[in-house]
Amino acid sequence: MTLEVILFFLIAASAVGSALMMITRRNPVKSVLFLIINFFCLSMLYLFLHAQFIAIIQILVYAGAIMVLFLFVIMLLNLGDESLLTEKKSFRKWAGIAAAIVVFVELIVGLGLVWGNGQSQLSDQATAMGTVEFIGRSLYSNYFFPFEITSLLLIAAMVGVIVLAKRKAL
Amino acid sequence: MNQIPLQYYLLLSAILFSIGVVGVLTRRNAIIVFMCIELMLNSANLALVAFSAFLSNTNGQVLVFFVMAVAAAEAAVGLAIIVALFRNKQTVNIDEINIMKW
Numbered sequence: 001m002t003l004e005v006i007l008f009f010l011i012a013a014s015a016v017g018s019a020l021m022m023i024t025r026r027n028p029v030k031s032v033l034f035l036i037i038n039f040f041c042l043s044m045l046y047l048f049l050h051a052q053f054i055a056i057i058q059i060l061v062y063a064g065a066i067m068v069l070f071l072f073v074i075m076l077l078n079l080g081d082e083s084l085l086t087e088k089k090s091f092r093k094w095a096g097i098a099a100a101i102v103v104f105v106e107l108i109v110g111l112g113l114v115w116g117n118g119q120s121q122l123s124d125q126a127t128a129m130g131t132v133e134f135i136g137r138s139l140y141s142n143y144f145f146p147f148e149i150t151s152l153l154l155i156a157a158m159v160g161v162i163v164l165a166k167r168k169a170l
Numbered sequence: 171m172n173q174i175p176l177q178y179y180l181l182l183s184a185i186l187f188s189i190g191v192v193g194v195l196t197r198r199n200a201i202i203v204f205m206c207i208e209l210m211l212n213s214a215n216l217a218l219v220a221f222s223a224f225l226s227n228t229n230g231q232v233l234v235f236f237v238m239a240v241a242a243a244e245a246a247v248g249l250a251i252i253v254a255l256f257r258n259k260q261t262v263n264i265d266e267i268n269i270m271k272w
Contacts, residue, residue, distance in 0.1 A: 008174050012182045019186055019209055023193035023202070031202050035209065038186075042212055045182075048174065049223040054215075054234050061238050066208065066245045073249045074201060077256050096195030104188035111180050111217075123226030130223070135235065138228045143236075150239045157243035164250035 008048060015041035028074045032067055039063045050122065051130040179220035186213035200255070200262040204248050211241050 015038055022034040039062045046055035128134055139147055186209060193206030215234045222230025256262055 002173060005173055008178065012178070015182065016185055016189070019189040022209070023189060023197065023206060028199060028201050031205060035205050038209065039212065042216055045179070045216060046219055049179070049219050051219045051223060051231055051234075054219055054231055057235065057238060058215075061242055062208075062212070066242055069245055069249055070201065070205065073253060077253070077262065079199075079201070079262065093196045097192055099195055100188045100191040103191050104184055107184040107187060108181075111184065122223055125226045126223045129226065129228050130231065134228060135231055138232050139235065143232050146236060150236060153240065153243050157247050161246045161250040164247070164254050 004048070008045075011041050011044050011048075015045070028079055029071065032070050032074065035070075036063050036067050039067070049130070050126040053130055053132045053135050176220055176224045180217055183213045183217040183220070186210075186216070198263050198265055200252050200264050200267070201249075203264060204245075204252070208241065208245065211237060 018034045018037040018041065022031045022038060025031045025034065039058060043055045043058040043063075046052075046058060123129075190206045190210035190213065193209070194203050197203050197206065215237055218230040218234050218237075222228065222234075252262060255267060259267065261267070
């Protein structure tokens with residue numbers, strides 16, 4: 001057990017714990033805050049994998065931009081606790097948990113984790129691959145067309161959001 | 171130097187994805203359902219980055235970049251839809267938003 005392994009298990013445990021807290025809190029603001037903790041844990045795991053660019057983007061885009069948007073909407077709508085929402089069907093909760101367990105088993109079998117045929121060493125180029133330079137080179141050569149399409153998607157989303165949020169009646 | 175095998179990352183990714191599935195299927199608040207979808211997207215990102223680093227293939231990290239751009243657009247549009255719904259029905263309970271259900 002080196003320091004790295006211990007740190008990995010600590011971060012993984014806090015990621016799972018914050019995700020569980022996120023889906024069980026009644027108050028949506030607390031859910032958002034736990035999701036932000038989860039995103040920071042994932043960002044640290046990306047650093048473990050030498051993906052520096054993705055780790056920074058994770059914090060900037062997810063924890064910074066998207067979660068602020070969520071918090072903003074929750075406060076704009078002035079939602080109370082979810083206990084005010086009717087919880088009439090409790091069997092659906094158990095059906096949901098059962099379905100999620102089925103999905104989990106499917107993922108485990110599908111990824112082949114039961115047979116343990118994966119790699120145990122990071123590749124030698126992993127450190128060089130996570131840098132902005134390497135990803136930028138790939139983005140502006142092989143993936144140039146999808147990159148431009150992404151800007152179109154963002155424009156379309158911006159226009160759509162303004163139209164949706166401005167209209168008085170649906 | 172690095173002693174954490176690929177399986178650990180994939181297992182963590184599967185666990186987080188399943189937690190997201192539980193949230194989507196059991197919660198009634200539309201905003202929290204939406205956050206669970208973000209959690210599932212992130213667990214898929216973790217699997218992509220792990221494969222990318224272990225198999226020395228940049229495509230995984232470029233795909234994560236695109237997933238994040240799409241997630242940002244999707245979050246903005248989804249939250250705008252929730253705001254519009256709340257303005258019309260005064261609720262975000264997905265049991266009461268059933269106009270498109272059979």
